[in-house]
Amino acid sequence: MEVDHLADERSKAQFDVEEMKIVWAGSRHAFQVSDRIARLVASDPAFQKDHRARLGRKELFKNTLRKAAYAWKRINELRLTEEEASRLRFFVDEPAFTDLHWGMFVPAIKGQGTEEQQQKWLPLAHKMQIIGCYAQTELGHGSNVQGLETTATFDPQTDEFIIHSPTLTSSKWWPGGLGKVATHGVIYARLLTNGQEHGVHGFIVQIRSLDDHLPLPGITVGDIGIKFGSGAYNTMDNGVLRFDQVRIPRNQMLMRVSQVTREGKVVQSDVPRQLVYGTMVFVRKTIVGDASNALSRAVCIATRYSAVRRQFGSQKGGLETQVIDYKTQQNRLFPLLASAYAFRVVGEWMEWLYTDVTQRLKANDFSTLPEVHACTAGLKSLTTSATADGIEECRKLCGGHGYLHSSGLPELFAVYVPACTYEGDNIVLLLQVARFLMKTVSQLGSGKKAVGTTAYMGRVEQLMQCRCDVQNAEDWLKPSIVMEAFEARATRMSVACARNLSKFGNQEEGFLELSADLVEVAVAHCQLIVVSKFIEKLQQDIPGKGVKNQLENLCSVYALNILHKHLGDFLSTGCITPMQASLANDQLRSLYSQVRPNAVALVDAFNYTDHFLSSILGRYDGNVYPKLYEDAWKDPLNDSIVPDGFHEYVQPILKQQLRNAKL
Ligand SMILES: CCCCCCCCCCCCCCCCCCCCCCCC(=O)SCCNC(=O)CCNC(=O)[C@H](O)C(C)(C)COP(=O)(O)OP(=O)(O)OC[C@H]1O[C@@H](n2cnc3c(N)ncnc32)[C@H](O)[C@@H]1OP(=O)(O)O
Numbered sequence: 001m002e003v004d005h006l007a008d009e010r011s012k013a014q015f016d017v018e019e020m021k022i023v024w025a026g027s028r029h030a031f032q033v034s035d036r037i038a039r040l041v042a043s044d045p046a047f048q049k050d051h052r053a054r055l056g057r058k059e060l061f062k063n064t065l066r067k068a069a070y071a072w073k074r075i076n077e078l079r080l081t082e083e084e085a086s087r088l089r090f091f092v093d094e095p096a097f098t099d100l101h102w103g104m105f106v107p108a109i110k111g112q113g114t115e116e117q118q119q120k121w122l123p124l125a126h127k128m129q130i131i132g133c134y135a136q137t138e139l140g141h142g143s144n145v146q147g148l149e150t151t152a153t154f155d156p157q158t159d160e161f162i163i164h165s166p167t168l169t170s171s172k173w174w175p176g177g178l179g180k181v182a183t184h185g186v187i188y189a190r191l192l193t194n195g196q197e198h199g200v201h202g203f204i205v206q207i208r209s210l211d212d213h214l215p216l217p218g219i220t221v222g223d224i225g226i227k228f229g230s231g232a233y234n235t236m237d238n239g240v241l242r243f244d245q246v247r248i249p250r251n252q253m254l255m256r257v258s259q260v261t262r263e264g265k266v267v268q269s270d271v272p273r274q275l276v277y278g279t280m281v282f283v284r285k286t287i288v289g290d291a292s293n294a295l296s297r298a299v300c301i302a303t304r305y306s307a308v309r310r311q312f313g314s315q316k317g318g319l320e321t322q323v324i325d326y327k328t329q330q331n332r333l334f335p336l337l338a339s340a341y342a343f344r345v346v347g348e349w350m351e352w353l354y355t356d357v358t359q360r361l362k363a364n365d366f367s368t369l370p371e372v373h374a375c376t377a378g379l380k381s382l383t384t385s386a387t388a389d390g391i392e393e394c395r396k397l398c399g400g401h402g403y404l405h406s407s408g409l410p411e412l413f414a415v416y417v418p419a420c421t422y423e424g425d426n427i428v429l430l431l432q433v434a435r436f437l438m439k440t441v442s443q444l445g446s447g448k449k450a451v452g453t454t455a456y457m458g459r460v461e462q463l464m465q466c467r468c469d470v471q472n473a474e475d476w477l478k479p480s481i482v483m484e485a486f487e488a489r490a491t492r493m494s495v496a497c498a499r500n501l502s503k504f505g506n507q508e509e510g511f512l513e514l515s516a517d518l519v520e521v522a523v524a525h526c527q528l529i530v531v532s533k534f535i536e537k538l539q540q541d542i543p544g545k546g547v548k549n550q551l552e553n554l555c556s557v558y559a560l561n562i563l564h565k566h567l568g569d570f571l572s573t574g575c576i577t578p579m580q581a582s583l584a585n586d587q588l589r590s591l592y593s594q595v596r597p598n599a600v601a602l603v604d605a606f607n608y609t610d611h612f613l614s615s616i617l618g619r620y621d622g623n624v625y626p627k628l629y630e631d632a633w634k635d636p637l638n639d640s641i642v643p644d645g646f647h648e649y650v651q652p653i654l655k656q657q658l659r660n661a662k663l
């Protein structure tokens, strides 16, 4: 009979876990789909993944190709919907070329292609008759997209573009799927016609033959090599690509934003040029949604293990203390648990925001685009940085055993951490938010209304002067008090930065000089968005015994922990007094006590299978020690008692020592 070592913990829960699972999934339907697909993947031996770290790169990669092909076969056999297929990809839990095909190549054509181009290319891509990648970054430039060097020169004689890599640094470098698999790519290059330059645009370029998969003439392509961590992101073929005067038909430039006529004239359509960057906005919002997946996974492992692990505190020979009962453990773990829930809520909101802007764009309303860019960039930065740091903190929370591959945490970290860099370096993205905020502040007096997530700045006069009303610790549970403190902090920091900027004769010079402060302003604004969206969510009717109460506690933990960590901002801007800061800390401690009995149930609500978690420390049944012990013996190093190489290299040293001793 299987014993549930965490049964005691589960019996303490003060809320309906099944209802919380539905809140986490987003809807009853989403929960049912997710649960069904998770089980399907977990029960299929073809999706086994616990041996990945022991494979060499070639084997690992071949294994990924096999899994991706098998996944595609199952998707077709079972006629999975897009929602189901994307859950399948999530639970298969292995980065692959298909991510870039579905996640960037297809969206780039949808977002930047004309109707005609979509009709030609999308059916091929949807049936995977071609496999695409997104090739923007080069060896010399990633963040600075306008600095890309690849050229696309229009040749009016042949009605073609000539795609060329003029320098070593213009080699495409990093695109996922490019290294070994992609047959096509959306390639970003500087458009040149009639000797004039017209900025960076996307072009569909065939890279490899559809017959023998060899590179087409003029193309040099390969993989860029092993990346951080064993296994991990090495299932992906990030690639290098060079063009030597490669010709493509004119109609393979993505022409929704600008068109090149037969004569080589460039015509701008009525959509803003920034839509060339649209695929990045789409992926950034996807990355925000995904942050809660990665963080919740790490938190699930660390929480279950913290309830199993005991150190010190035995009374009269009784059991030692569960490490989850130490306030220091709670102070590190529970804010991460709260962040996972907070990012879930903000990810949901981001989906709404994206759907809204997509509908507006269709109706030629571009008014919300700058705000959507700022929100996706800022929240991508905030959530990925917090998640990457959070996964590493969870590893430390698991002590020595967290460092074992079988804890599931090292691989999770290695796969996740590039999210802080790809799709926009997190600092570069925060500087985009800061630009947006400085612009908003500068327009406050001009009658232009601050809207959306910056609407609070419309109350600048009140927020510059308000005094926090907290008299006792419980006051910090009031949403209006928390909101005002966060809004006042973000406003005062923004206004202070704007004032400092105005002292510079040259705005760009000032922006560079003050960029470290500007990043902090952007963080304050983004943290406010997360807090406000969590609070908004709690205004809704949330069914299920105790569910809303748990979410309220987590929301308060999220906000008060940020307040504690960024106390310097709140105190130096005069938003709160030192006494009120101390009361916030008292309230936070009290909240930890309320979260404690519910902690294991709160991570059960993520509904992760043991297959997905792939962590001995995070097993659902908490049966950690026998399984760790068992697993050690499975290591290939333990296949033989005396390891290969011992007699050859080590024994002679031992023998020498023995001889020396005898002399
Ligand atoms: C195995 C199973 C198989 C099963 C198969 C089934 C599959 C089923 C489904 C699977 C789905 C899978 C989904 C996976 C999801 C995808 C995973 C992806 C993984 C990650 C891959 C990573 C890819 C990349 O990294 S791509 C490269 C990204 N590169 C960057 O992000 C570069 C960053 N730099 C920039 O964005 C810009 O250059 C920037 C913004 C920093 C500066 O640009 P620029 O100099 O041109 O602008 P500015 O002068 O600063 O600004 C001008 C103006 O424009 C505004 N602006 C800037 N950017 C934008 C924008 N994006 N949108 C709107 N507006 C923008 C800016 O604010 C300025 O406005 P002003 O008003 O003029 O101030």
Ligand SMILES: Cc1cc2nc3c(=O)[nH]c(=O)nc-3n(C[C@H](O)[C@H](O)[C@H](O)COP(=O)(O)OP(=O)(O)OC[C@H]3O[C@@H](n4cnc5c(N)ncnc54)[C@H](O)[C@@H]3O)c2cc1C
Binding pocket: 100, 134, 135, 136, 137, 140, 141, 142, 143, 144, 173, 174, 175, 176, 233, 238, 418, 421, 422, 423, 424, 425, 426, 427, 428, 431, 515
């Ligand atoms: C795993 C992985 C997968 C990727 N997949 C793809 C893909 O499929 N397709 C694709 O096209 N690209 C891809 N990329 C590339 C990725 O998008 C870029 O690496 C990323 O945009 C960062 O650009 P960079 O490498 O030029 O960094 P850099 O800009 O060189 O950053 C280096 C440092 O400089 C700082 N910095 C840069 N500019 C500024 C500034 N203005 N102010 C202050 N500090 C600054 C940064 O903060 C950072 O600390 C991938 C990258 C990785 C790691």
